[in-house]
Amino acid sequence: MLIKKALLLVDIQNDFCTGGSLAVPCADEIVTAVNQIQCHFDCIVATQDWHPANHASFVTNHPGYNLNDTVVLESIPQILWPVHCVQNTVGAEFHPLLEKKHFSAVFHKGIDPLIDSYSAFFDNAHQRSTGLADYLHQQEIQEVYIVGLATDYCVKYSALDAAQLGFKVYVIEDACRGIEFNPGDIAKACEEMRAVGVEIIQSRDLMRRGFPLAS
Numbered sequence: 613m614l615i616k617k618a619l620l621l622v623d624i625q626n627d628f629c630t631g632g633s634l635a636v637p638c639a640d641e642i643v644t645a646v647n648q649i650q651c652h653f654d655c656i657v658a659t660q661d662w663h664p665a666n667h668a669s670f671v672t673n674h675p676g677y678n679l680n681d682t683v684v685l686e687s688i689p690q691i692l693w694p695v696h697c698v699q700n701t702v703g704a705e706f707h708p709l710l711e712k713k714h715f716s717a718v719f720h721k722g723i724d725p726l727i728d729s730y731s732a733f734f735d736n737a738h739q740r741s742t743g744l745a746d747y748l749h750q751q752e753i754q755e756v757y758i759v760g761l762a763t764d765y766c767v768k769y770s771a772l773d774a775a776q777l778g779f780k781v782y783v784i785e786d787a788c789r790g791i792e793f794n795p796g797d798i799a800k801a802c803e804e805m806r807a808v809g810v811e812i813i814q815s816r817d818l819m820r821r822g823f824p825l826a827s
């Protein structure tokens with residue numbers, strides 16, 4: 613039986629890339645690899661961090677607090693970030709060199725001003741779904757391959773949720789970049805993902821796995 617595979621592109625947006633307000637180191641380096649591997653998948657979905665300007669993860673909305681301080685939102689610890697990925701701004705747009713014409717759907721996350729959403733599937737309190745899980749089920753997807761930004765935040769939480777939802781999950785390491793606030797954060801994220809059965813692979817492994825080539 614043919615196993616249906618989806619490629620999930622997490623938050624490959626201007627504000628997370630070079631020159632953006634919350635730039636992930638070397639984020640731009642993944643764009644070429646992400647474009648090259650798209651031909652191996654029938655279903656390609658992408659997320660955009662998509663915040664209202666009054667979003668509670670923005671340090672500017674917490675007078676007296678500093679960048680990267682932690683507050684509590686809906687009982688969940690929340691790191692305070694710079695203003696980023698505000699809806700309908702250039703910073704929230706996909707990286708200009710990212711190939712977008714094969715996207716079958718785009719899901720927005722972080723739209724509730726009161727809570728953040730690191731995962732592509734749910735907000736951080738697991739209260740509201742983005743719709744991605746239902747979509748993948750409708751498409752009869754069994755395997756989810758994840759690329760994007762950042763390895764130690766949104767990629768990790770997306771992978772953990774995808775595994776919990778019952779998908780076989782792969783994270784393509786060389787098509788992700790992490791923030792690495794603290795040395796070892798990326799390695800720790802990979803360990804957490806592996807612990808729930810996520811496989812960490814490289815983009816070249818896709819060729820070895822006997823994927824059909826683009827027609």
Ligand SMILES: [Zn+2]
Nearest residue numbers: 661669697722
């Ligand atoms: Zn955000």
